[in-house]
Amino acid sequence: MKYLAQPWQTLCHHLNPSCAFCGETRIPGYPLCQHCHAELPWLSVEDQRPLPGCTASVSAFAYQAPISSLLLGIKFGRNLRELATLGELTATGILPQLTQVPDAILPVPLHTARLHKRGFNQALELARPLAKQLGIPLLTRPIQRRKSTLPQTELDASQRQHNVHQAFQLHTSLPYRHIAIFDDVITTGATARELAAVLRAQGVAHVDIWSCARAILRQKHELDPQIDYH
Known part of the structure; x- marks a missing residue:
């Protein structure tokens, strides 16, 4: 266990x-x-490959039932009790996979309009138990999502990359050498990679990408050539 x-x-x-x-x-x-x-569809280190442009990529779960339905229900149903439970489970899955502890965790920020509509940032809330157990800060202010993007689920791989291009703006310098970006779900990784590029441009030497869940397809016939699942 x-x-x-x-x-x-x-x-x-x-x-x-x-x-x-x-x-x-x-x-x-x-x-x-x-x-x-x-x-639960737990992932191990062996189940995952690093995303391009990051030092390491770690996810707790494969994006499949019941985790996928939980995430969708939380996002659109605002079930905060399930959100707290899933945050604890995410920490349970990620912590044993870590070989290095970053200096801070950066949850992928929402655009202000979407944050006001939803009422909470799902990535931020899911990352809270991780930050607490590791004893490191959650970064919620240094970077802003300045571009109101379309939902990534509505786009193919190339559209996703264009959708998030220059979507993030850094407001202040970051006194950290190693930061873990955290998102609720990693599919192509376009959003996290764009954010990682902003961090590296500001001198952050090591950028990890963590998530609650990740789209992992195991059979070649299941793969969509338009999507970089790893």
Whole structure:
């Protein structure tokens, strides 16, 4: 069984002792039962390849059920309780894969208009347990998404890259040599790579790309040649 994130222990006295997914008795100090934990589409280091332009890329899950439906439900249904649970599970999946701890985590920022409409930045909330357990800062102010882009899910690979070109603007210098960019889902990696380019241009030597989930297709016949899944 993978490393289990510990902050849930402080909430045990206040939460229902049932699994967040199925309602059965959960593992003490953890939001899921043994069965649901084992059934999640966990990724290991061997399941992933680095994205171009980054030092390392790490994701907790493959983007498939039930993680995919959870992420969509959170994003459009504003289920903040499930968001907190998924943040803890993301930390559980990512922490054992790390070989180096970055100086800070940078959640991919939302454009102001989208942030106001949604009410929260999903990437930021999912990254909170990671930052807390690693004891490093979450960067929420230095970089702004100055371009209101189309949703990446509506575009093909080449359109995604063009969509996020020059979408981010750095407002202040960053006193860090190693930063992990965090996004909820990595598909082509276009958004994270664009943000990584901004960081490298400002002298950040090592840029990791982390995510809750990643699109990983294992069979050659499943691959779309228009998409760089790795």
